[in-house]
Amino acid sequence: MAIQERDRPAGPPAATIRGHGGVGRSSSRYAEAVSDALRRQDSPDMRRRRAVVGMSLLATGALGVVEAYQVGLIRRVPEPPLSRLDADRVDASGEAYHSFATPDAGLGIISYGITIALVGAGSGDRAQDKPWLPLLAAAKVVSDALNGSYLFVEQVTKHGKLCSWCTATAAASLASVPFVLPEALNAWRTLRSRR
Numbered sequence: 001m002a003i004q005e006r007d008r009p010a011g012p013p014a015a016t017i018r019g020h021g022g023v024g025r026s027s028s029r030y031a032e033a034v035s036d037a038l039r040r041q042d043s044p045d046m047r048r049r050r051a052v053v054g055m056s057l058l059a060t061g062a063l064g065v066v067e068a069y070q071v072g073l074i075r076r077v078p079e080p081p082l083s084r085l086d087a088d089r090v091d092a093s094g095e096a097y098h099s100f101a102t103p104d105a106g107l108g109i110i111s112y113g114i115t116i117a118l119v120g121a122g123s124g125d126r127a128q129d130k131p132w133l134p135l136l137a138a139a140k141v142v143s144d145a146l147n148g149s150y151l152f153v154e155q156v157t158k159h160g161k162l163c164s165w166c167t168a169t170a171a172a173s174l175a176s177v178p179f180v181l182p183e184a185l186n187a188w189r190t191l192r193s194r195r
Contacts, residue, residue: 009040030123037124045124045186048179052119052141055172055179059144060112062165062172063105066091070103079164087163090155104151108169111147115140119180131187138184141176148173 014032037046069077069091077087090096096104118137126133148170155162 004042005040006042011039013040033123034121038120041124043124045127045183048183049119052137052176052179053116055176056112056115056119056144059169059172060109060116062168063108063112066163066165067103067105067109070096070105077163077165084162085164086159086161087165089161090159090163090166093159095154095158111144115144127183127186128190131190134180134183134187135191138180141173141180144173145170145177 014027014035015029018027018032038049065074065077066087068074069088077091079085079087091105098104099107115137118133118140121137122130122133152162152167152170155166
């Protein structure tokens, strides 16, 4: 099936830059199809997948600022001068270092890396050829949203203050949920039709 290309695709078709031996990883036609789909294909599913990756990268960047504070690279978390905001207090709390005795922002960065990998995995037809991928991606995005919501409530109830960076992360997670549902529903239909 021919793919509809974006008006301005990112980079050349993968097959035109196929390697010729040498040291390093090998490729396959499927890997080239994934490369082309992610960078060049224009479809509703691919636009939604790109949106989720963008929001996950936004969340990762926000958590990077918090992580820099939590490990002492910066002395204060920059915040707008609003009375409800106090990232220094929220992100220095013991709760923020409880899981695995490490800063929670670093764990969040790892988690969003997994989200990005799951959303990016597979070709443009993955709901038909690998339906478990969109289902896993959707489950992970919903999990991110639930976790972000929980941490938001924790800030409000335990500290009475908010970290704007953490709130932005939670908002990006919540905003991602509607973008993964159509492809996951299509994948679910594919699995049901194979019975």
